[in-house]
Amino acid sequence: MKRKFLEDLGLEKEAIDKIMAENDNDVNAAKADYDSMKQERDTMAAQVAERDKQLEELKNSTGDTEALKQQIITLQADNQAAMEKYDADMKELKLSTAIKLALGESAQDSDLVAGLFDKSKLILSDDGKVTGLEEQLKSLKKEKAFLFKEEKPAQVQIKGGKPAEGAGTPPSDKKPSEMTYSEMCKYLETNPGAAIE
Structure with a gap:
């Protein structure tokens, strides 16, 4: 959304600023979702390619059945470990993204402040909501206020004066x-x- 479009509608500067800030939040959330899904897709594609390669090797291998069974068990264990690592990486990515979105532009250094969150106390639900994030953010703002930009109250504009x-x-x-x-x-x-x- 362009600022000029809103100005042409005759909206006041304060209203335009609020609309643009909300629009930025929506765009950032959508971009974070897109980046997360893109990384998830790339990881899945790599895993599928790896499994296809493993199946092809099994098809082409000749030998006794006990050796093949052992190879299958090993591959299944490797695939399970890969899936667990993938799940852990996705959880880490989603938590990091949620923290950065919650911080927005309020932190002096968002990477530094994001590192102060205790991710072990955050609960990621299936729908992507993070429980415990707001509480930690409020606590950080209270205990380490110097890490955050000063929030300026909205300026009251008196018309006619x-x-x-x-x-x-x-x-x-x-x-x-x-x-x-x-x-x-x-x-x-x-x-x-x-x-x-």
Whole structure:
């Protein structure tokens, strides 16, 4: 989504900033999902190729059945170990991605702060939700606030107000004693605390 499109709709800057921030969060989440699925696909493709190679070797091998049975058992054990490693790697990738998404732009150094999370206490559900992440993030923000960027409160914009004009002194062409009542009121309104002689 382009900022100019929202500006052309006549939205205020604060509303545009909020929409763009939410859009960035959605894009980052989608990119993280894409990267995760791409890595998962590449890993699966490599495993399928390895298994195809193993099956081809078994097909072409000749020998006694006991040796073939032993080779099959060994290959099954290797494949099981490979699958367990793959599952562990995928869990690690999903947890790391979830942590980085939770941090967003709030951390001074997201890689450093991501390393402070205790992943053993995080629970990854089947739907991709991570339990315990928010609690650890709040705790880190409280205990190690210096690692996070200062959150600036949204600035309130007052419409219709004009900044004060002048430097706090009466116009050079009139003394306060020469001003009319309305000129004096206007002068005091634009210069609060001005001394009147």
